[in-house]
Structure formats: C-alpha cells, structure tokens
Amino acid sequence: xxxxxxxxxxxxxxxxxxxxxxxxxxxxxxxxxxxxxxxxxxxxxxxxxxxxxxxxxxxxxxxxxxxxxxxxxxxxxxxxxxxxxxxxxxx
Numbered sequence: 254x255x256x257x258x259x260x261x262x263x264x265x266x267x268x269x270x271x272x273x274x275x276x277x278x279x280x281x282x283x284x285x286x287x288x289x290x291x292x293x294x295x296x297x298x299x300x301x302x303x304x305x306x307x308x309x310x311x312x313x314x315x316x317x318x319x320x321x322x323x324x325x326x327x328x329x330x331x332x333x334x335x336x337x338x339x340x341x342x343x344x
Contacts, residue, residue: 273330274299286325288317303333 267282272294279294292299299305306314307323308330317323317331 270325270327275332281325284325285322288321289319299333302336304336306332308332
C-alpha cells in the first residue's frame with residue numbers, strides 16, 4: 254500500500270503555457286492541442302482560408318493540420334498565412 258495519495262482537487266494546478274499566434278501572446282492550459290484547438294485560441298477563430306504554421310528556428314516552419322496534435326510548451330510560436338496566394342500579374 255502506498256502512503257502517497259493524490260492531491261485534493263483544490264491543490265492541483267492545471268498546466269499553464271504561454272504561446273504566440275501571429276505575435277500575440279496567449280495562455281493555454283493543455284499539454285497537447287490539435288490544430289483545430291489552436292485555431293480557437295484567438296478571440297476570433299482562425300478561418301479555414303488561412304494555414305497555421307509552427308515557427309521552428311533553424312528549421313523549416315511546420316504546417317499544422319486541423320487534426321494534427323502539437324505538444325505545447327512555453328514560448329511556442331505560430332503564424333498564419335493565406336491558404337492560397339494569388340500570384341501577381343504584369344500589364
């Protein structure tokens with residue numbers, strides 16, 4: 254039998270992570286989030302016509318799909334970009 258009992262609910266602390274989306278700081282409380290969940294962190298959800306990317310310094314930024322799970326940690330940064338970019342044209 255173990256002498257260690259789980260802490261009462263009032264003593265448990267949910268995790269707290271500070272992340273950025275499009276250079277705006279947010280606080281989230283989950284250790285893993287899907288792309289869809291991340292899209293709803295901002296006050297106005299990120300629309301489907303924009304892609305969500307994880308910033309990875311020194312590496313290629315990673316496109317996050319709606320069903321893809323991301324391990325959340327402090328300082329994680331994301332940005333959005335148009336899903337389709339229309340190339341310019343010359344006259």
